[in-house]
Amino acid sequence: MSFQRLLRKFQAESLLLLSDRALPNVVGLVAGPQVKGSWWGHERGHEIFRELRKLEAHPDSLTTRLVSGKVTYLHRRLWPEFLSVATAREDWQLHGLSGAARRLLSRVDQEGEVRTDKMRSFKGLGEAAREIERRLLVYTEEIHTEKGFHAKALMAWSRSPKIRDLRLRLGDPRAAKEKLEKLIDDLNSRYNGRGKLPWRQ
Numbered sequence: 287m288s289f290q291r292l293l294r295k296f297q298a299e300s301l302l303l304l305s306d307r308a309l310p311n312v313v314g315l316v317a318g319p320q321v322k323g324s325w326w327g328h329e330r331g332h333e334i335f336r337e338l339r340k341l342e343a344h345p346d347s348l349t350t351r352l353v354s355g356k357v358t359y360l361h362r363r364l365w366p367e368f369l370s371v372a373t374a375r376e377d378w379q380l381h382g383l384s385g386a387a388r389r390l391l392s393r394v395d396q397e398g399e400v401r402t403d404k405m406r407s408f409k410g411l412g413e414a415a416r417e418i419e420r421r422l423l424v425y426t427e428e429i430h431t432e433k434g435f436h437a438k439a440l441m442a443w444s445r446s447p448k449i450r451d452l453r454l455r456l457g458d459p460r461a462a463k464e465k466l467e468k469l470i471d472d473l474n475s476r477y478n479g480r481g482k483l484p485w486r487q
Contacts, residue, residue: 289340292316296341300364300469304338304357308479312338312359348448349427353470353481355420364469366454370462371485372422373443378485379421386414390440394424398445401429403437415440421484425449 292315296302305313316334341347346362350372360368383391386409393400405411415438419426425446427439444450463485470481 289337292337292341293344296347296359296361299473300361301353301473302341302359303353303481304359306354306356306479306481308477309353309473309481310477312341345448348446350422350425351419352422352466352483355484364466365449365452366456367462367465369443369449369454370456370459371466373456374459375423376459376485378487379423383421384410384414384417386410387417390414391418391423394418394440394442399439399441401437401439403429403431403435 292302292312295310295315299310301310302315303309303311305311313334316337341359342349348360348362348365348368350358350360350368352358352360352368390400390408390411393405402411402415408414415426418424418440424440425443426441429437429439431437463483466483467486470483473479474481
């Protein structure tokens with residue numbers, strides 16, 4: 287699949303998952319629906335990686351974990367609704383957060399951005415980072431450190447490179463959730479999928 291065809295599918299559906307058994311996803315579009323398990327070892331793994339990098343870099347694509355906790359590429363047309371929900375700090379986002387997740391979120395709130403490789407003494411850091419990411423409380427980027435390790439940069443949404451210079455008009459979180467719910471319900475219906483949104487768990 288050429289990147290232009292992938293991009294057209296992305297534009298038509300408003301979102302793509304990195305991988306999924308049923309819903310539109312990059313791995314399936316590039317390598318076919320027969321890919322099982324991790325795509326890293328697939329014979330077309332390098333091609334999948336290349337297309338993922340292009341989609342991540344595209345100005346209309348925002349990477350998050352909106353659907354079923356999976357990497358989701360969200361089209362620009364949905365950014366206002368998504369950010370209206372992600373920045374609302376509703377009960378589903380904050381209730382039941384672990385102490386480590388609360389401390390990490392507080393640190394991101396105070397500093398705007400933190401890197402996991404700079405916080406070696408933070409107990410439970412990995413799970414805390416995943417916890418606040420799954421609840422859409424932060425924007426995250428995978429980074430390669432100067433020493434060759436993998437780490438994450440966790441940012442306030444206002445610091446996200448694709449968003450920080452935009453003037454998006456945010457709206458009522460309830461109306462925004464309804465629009466996203468309608469989209470996911472439609473995708474699930476058309477593709478026999480099981481995609482879930484985090485506030486509907």
